Amino acid sequence: MISLNNVSKKFSTKQGTIVAVEEVNLDIKKGEIFGIIGYSGAGKSTLIRLLNGLEKPTSGQIIVNNQDITKINEVKLRQVRQKVSMIFQHFNLLWSRTVAENIAFPLEIAGVPKEQRITRVNELIDLVGLEGRGHYYPSQLSGGQKQRVGIARALANRPEVLLCDEATSALDPETTDSILDLLVSINEKLGLTIVLITHEMQVIQKICGQVAVMEKGHVVEEGNVLDVFQNPQQAITKRFVSQINDSSKALQTIQQLKELYPDGKLIKLGFVGEQTVQPILSRLIKQFDLDVNIVQGNISHTQNGAFGTLILQLEGDALLVDKAIRYIHEQKVNTEVINND
């Protein structure tokens, strides 16, 4: 759907050249929710604007829908933009237009006749859950409602790609969740490819399938969200992952756990993806005559399944404990025995 080959973007300012994006290669597949995470200044805002030609790359190739958008003229680029729409952190609605008129704006640009515009606007108002608010002005809406208008507006011309520029960063956590749910449902219902940039790991965790981590203009790590979460390679990725699952804190307490639970065996289970839904714990208790004690747990849910760690204390016959550990192993759950004494 979208691929970037060796894309760089430099800005020349009075203070010298600023490299916003450097040698970035990405491949975003159709129907995917692709997240790009980085701190501010990492170049992600520039990167997302390269995807609809709002910024032109200094070098490299950007293929959107089999078209190299760096090589097409303004007229064609405007047509591409009707199929690659965008939502913004600050919504960017026209205050002079009502909700319905804002949603109709891209349809006017595309030259859709008035009657069809009205029908489509009503469909979209229902889709984003703003029934009865069509005649309101943006100033009469809450932040979450404004972003819903932004989403409806972005969907008006039935785009194939939706670019989200920090779409939830100006919203409170609860509203963020409802907007993210809306994005997932749109992705599922319409098969839309979504590319989003954010500095919040929770957003990636909640809705993305693939993630790219950006630092100083480079994509330093990329892959399936679960893999990246489970096994972060770069220091910056580890920092982002720790926003969700503070494993360093967990390690500190293992020493304390050993002292707190001196009996039996402490084992750490690592879950990646589907295994979590399997009733491992209940089978463990039913099949083996053991006392199972949950010491610590931390499970997070992503679009690709759950991941996290669970620390159990197994007490009972030593032979049975070994058997139980072997059983857990067979379930393809990462197992690690913490105290071997």
Add this chain to the structure above:
Amino acid sequence: MINDLFPNVDWPKMWEATLETLYMTAVSTILTAIIGLVLGLLLFLTSPHQAWANKLANWLTGAFVNIFRSIPFIILIILLIPLTKFLVGTMRGPNAAFPALVIGAAPFYARMVLIALREIDKGVLEAAKSMGAKTSTIIWKVLLPESMPALVSGITVTGISLVGYTAMAGIIGAGGLGTLAFLDGFQRGRTDVTLIATILILIMVFIIQWIGDVITTKIDKR
């Protein structure tokens, strides 16, 4: 009673002068609005990072606006005598005032248009571009509607200045309340004529301000 208080006021003449001033103000305000908007849009769109970014065009428009905004109006009228004679054919009567009025006021309004356009949220312009809008669409559907309250209050202020300018133009023979106050009032020493002309001009200014305020409040949905 009224005739005792203002013995020298010729009321039909006063009414005629009022209509002339209204006519000059209305027509020159409309022309100023159009030319000022075009100049203001040019200034905005040719500035860096905008759709028609062009240093030379921006500099030329800016220079034109600054020069004509800086010339005192009374001198501008004299400087424009040849142009007025060429365009209107005469130096007398209300129509002869238009070239000077518009050339004096349009650059002033153009600056206000530029300020109004700069106030528009950059994000909204970016959003329109991201939807595939052409520059003409951006002008008609984003720039003008989104800056409308500021444009209206700007033309209100400009219209009020134009009332003053018509009075000045009156001194060199354009007609209207200015001519009346100067020739019939001041030069003949009839203070009551000058006083009534002033009161009528004040009323006109208050009405323009009131209309401008009402429209601005009504269209501002922010």
